[in-house]
């Protein structure tokens with residue numbers, strides 16, 4: 001008898017997991033509220049380059065023939081009784097469950113946040129909001145453009161600074177750099193929270209004249225006065241502002257409830273992705289509370305580990321991150337670390353930028369044809385192990 | 395109002411770093427609350443010290459036990 005696997009979420013993690021399961025042994029059902037799978041990293045280029053390249057595909061077209069797709073929201077999961085209830089009441093029973101519902105921005109923690117997004121946009125939510133950022137930077141001819149990290153966690157730790165670098169490049173290319181200040185505010189002690197990567201990016205900020213404010217925990221935005229106010233009462237004046245929204249976890253009701261953190265991320269074993277206390281249920285990607293950055297690469301690696309575990313192999317996560325980091329002007333780096341090794345101090349290069357764009361270009365193929373791409377990625381990840389790189393880039 | 399004690403487990407976080415977990419807890423805390431953070435990243439100690447100095451919150455305790463740092467912080471600086 002085939003094992004029934006229900007996958008909630010057909011984004012990066014869910015789709016890759018489903019495509020990695022042999023259909024002779026598994027009956028795979030993917031459930032997603034949206035008919036589309038989004039390649040979220042592209043929001044950055046919609047916001048700061050005005051890119052119009054389509055960044056979504058129909059989930060059905062990304063899944064191998066033979067995988068069932070149900071377009072519906074999942075409403076609740078009962079882990080003890082192995083049941084998933086969909087919006088509309090349909091119930092799915094499973095032998096194995098994989099939750100891959102990602103994370104979503106919340107606008108409730110910061111005063112005036114929603115209004116600010118309506119006005120200036122952001123690049124962690126929707127294409128429409130990213131287009132608003134593009135409009136905002138195009139209409140700013142003088143004054144202060146501020147990017148503020150609003151709270152943790154958010155998808156892709158490099159993404160706030162990527163926005164800053166691309167905005168700086170944008171204003172310079174328009175010949176406005178002497179009239180537009182670019183300011184970056186973070187709640188951390190330094191622009192990039194992990195020290196080794198900060199040593200790579202902080203000199204670039206200085207070189208390009210980007211001002212930054214540290215220890216700034218955003219409390220509220222008072223747009224009538226055009227100031228962002230910190231929790232200690234410090235004020236940051238702006239003319240246009242983009243806030244990196246804090247994210248929360250799943251909207252699915254889960255029982256037992258104690259597998260969830262207070263911000264609704266699902267607790268799991270960091271090596272196996274098993275949901276705390278359940279050997280037949282997993283969580284992968286951004287939806288999980290495991291101590292690793294929320295990136296597509298992580299979702300991908302976890303999907304491969306869980307696919308192997310479902311086939312009886314004792315695969316384990318290394319906690320590897322590999323976040324591409326656009327530094328503007330055609331330069332890039334990668335944030336590479338794992339559970340045992342701190343972040344590598346990888347210097348800026350054109351090659352890393354090219355690798356980032358190469359990932360973007362191959363993305364859809366990589367989701368759809370894991371049998372072709374897995375060996376290539378394995379070779380890449382092996383060659384760029386943090387322990388190996390750390391010996392080169394000290 | 396009674397003070398809350400918020401426990402934060404940031405052990406094993408290399409990137410983006412344990413300081414992000416402290417900041418998250420701080421956002422949801424109010425003056426008088428106690429935040430207790432556990433972390434293994436060696437950069438955590440100087441980061442907590444710098445954070446305390448700049449934000450003006452109160453450090454009640456910062457100790458190391460077998461490779462784990464524990465910081466106990468009282469939230470006092472919120473306006």
Ligand SMILES: Cc1cc2nc3c(=O)[nH]c(=O)nc-3n(C[C@H](O)[C@H](O)[C@H](O)COP(=O)(O)OP(=O)(O)OC[C@H]3O[C@@H](n4cnc5c(N)ncnc54)[C@H](O)[C@@H]3O)c2cc1C
Pocket residue numbers: 008009010011012013014031032033034036037038039040041042043044072073074075100101102103123124125155156159251252284285286287294295296297298299322323324325
């Ligand atoms: C600006 C930006 C830049 C980024 N850059 C990079 C990068 O360079 N490299 C990188 O690796 N990552 C990057 N990321 C992060 C990456 O996009 C995410 O980490 C990745 O998409 C996570 O995959 P996931 O499967 O966990 O979630 P998602 O891809 O978000 O998929 C979740 C899916 O679950 C569905 N869903 C949610 N709730 C329900 C429900 N109740 N019922 C049914 N379906 C549901 C959603 O519709 C969605 O399709 C970036 C993100 C952003 C925003």
